[in-house]
Amino acid sequence: MDSLHAGAAEIDPAPTKADEGVEYSLSNGMVARLANLDVSIAFSSYQSGILYFLGRSPEGAHLHQSGLPKPMGICVDGPDRLTLASGAQVVRFQNVLAPHERINDAFDACYVPRTFHLTGDLDLHDIAVDGMDRPIFVNTRFNCLATLSPKHSFAPIWKPPFITGMLDGDKCHLNGLAMRKGKPAYVTAVSRSDVIDGWRDRRADGAVVVDVEANRIVCEGLSMPHSPRMHRGELWLLNSGTGELGVVEGLSEGKGRFAPRAFCPGFLRGLAFRDKYAFVGLSKPRYKRFEGLALEDRLKRADAEPWCGVQIIDLDAGGCIDWLRIDGPVAELYDVAVIPRFKRPMALTPFSGEAAALITFEAD
Numbered sequence: 130m131d132s133l134h135a136g137a138a139e140i141d142p143a144p145t146k147a148d149e150g151v152e153y154s155l156s157n158g159m160v161a162r163l164a165n166l167d168v169s170i171a172f173s174s175y176q177s178g179i180l181y182f183l184g185r186s187p188e189g190a191h192l193h194q195s196g197l198p199k200p201m202g203i204c205v206d207g208p209d210r211l212t213l214a215s216g217a218q219v220v221r222f223q224n225v226l227a228p229h230e231r232i233n234d235a236f237d238a239c240y241v242p243r244t245f246h247l248t249g250d251l252d253l254h255d256i257a258v259d260g261m262d263r264p265i266f267v268n269t270r271f272n273c274l275a276t277l278s279p280k281h282s283f284a285p286i287w288k289p290p291f292i293t294g295m296l297d298g299d300k301c302h303l304n305g306l307a308m309r310k311g312k313p314a315y316v317t318a319v320s321r322s323d324v325i326d327g328w329r330d331r332r333a334d335g336a337v338v339v340d341v342e343a344n345r346i347v348c349e350g351l352s353m354p355h356s357p358r359m360h361r362g363e364l365w366l367l368n369s370g371t372g373e374l375g376v377v378e379g380l381s382e383g384k385g386r387f388a389p390r391a392f393c394p395g396f397l398r399g400l401a402f403r404d405k406y407a408f409v410g411l412s413k414p415r416y417k418r419f420e421g422l423a424l425e426d427r428l429k430r431a432d433a434e435p436w437c438g439v440q441i442i443d444l445d446a447g448g449c450i451d452w453l454r455i456d457g458p459v460a461e462l463y464d465v466a467v468i469p470r471f472k473r474p475m476a477l478t479p480f481s482g483e484a485a486a487l488i489t490f491e492a493d
Contacts, residue, residue: 222242264277272292333352413435
């Protein structure tokens with residue numbers, strides 16, 4: 130059994146300045162849904178610089194916030210571990226609480242940032258952990274998948290077949306990573322461009338899915354896809370430019386087709402699953418950069434405005450059943466993760482007073 134001492138410090142920090150003026154609302158069934166599924170939700174916003182945890186307390190929903198530089202991809206890589214792509218570093222968190230322990234008599238999981246690896250500003254996107262316990266991340270700036278290096282900023286492990294050289298500069302906007310059996314399986318890219326910033330001219334329908342092992346394109350004609358994930362033997366992704374969650378059919382034939390399963394009113398990034406439910410992150414589009422996408426017309430036809438938050442989609446019914454909505458200055462999320470078992474998790478902000486006050490040690 131591990132011993133725990135939290136001192137006199139309160140470890141639920143107040144909202145940050147980035148959170149001022151932000152309003153949160155949620156569906157009446159959200160808390161019960163999380164309880165029935167025995168999960169909580171983590172999601173990241175590089176815009177606010179906050180890693181959020183949506184859990185539940187006896188009083189209802191509880192949203193914990195931890196400040197981090199540009200939090201992006203989230204990977205729940207074990208029952209007590211979490212790995213985060215954060216700005217110019219990869220951070221690995223460990224839950225230090227035993228099942229019977231609580232922080233402030235409230236939190237049943239406390240993720241402490243235990244290791245930091247400085248990568249430099251690689252424009253990190255999705256992140257995962259492979260079967261050898263190596264963080265595998267999308268290095269968007271250098272158009273490749275990479276892992277950590279004890280000496281250098283990164284060690285490249287794969288690049289798309291249409292990318293030549295290991296040059297500095299975002300060409301295709303590689304962003305998403307799907308794992309299968311502990312190995313990289315598929316990636317998404319906004320284009321197959323091999324010139325710096327070329328992806329911006331192909332946003333509407335030039336995106337692709339690439340099979341990493343086969344090293345070939347297996348689906349094309351997508352619009353700014355994100356967050357490819359394997360679930361129940363199928364490859365799911367978010368076709369962000371159209372606001373659709375769907376699957377890639379026909380992969381076994383070598384040429385997949387995107388089949389929409391649900392529409393969500395936003396620019397979609399962040400996808401996780403629990404049983405027959407998908408947890409989808411929504412952002413408000415930055416129209417100066419993303420104008421001309423089909424999403425804009427789709428919202429007009431639905432007489433809807435885009436919004437920011439997380440929706441739970443029933444995969445059988447193909448629609449939203451519960452939601453968390455964020456209004457105000459925070460308008461963009463990146464990733465969403467499901468955390469099994471824990472009702473009310475939290476994470477310590479690195480190098481904060483709260484982190485310094487929490488001391489744990491291994492028992493003899």
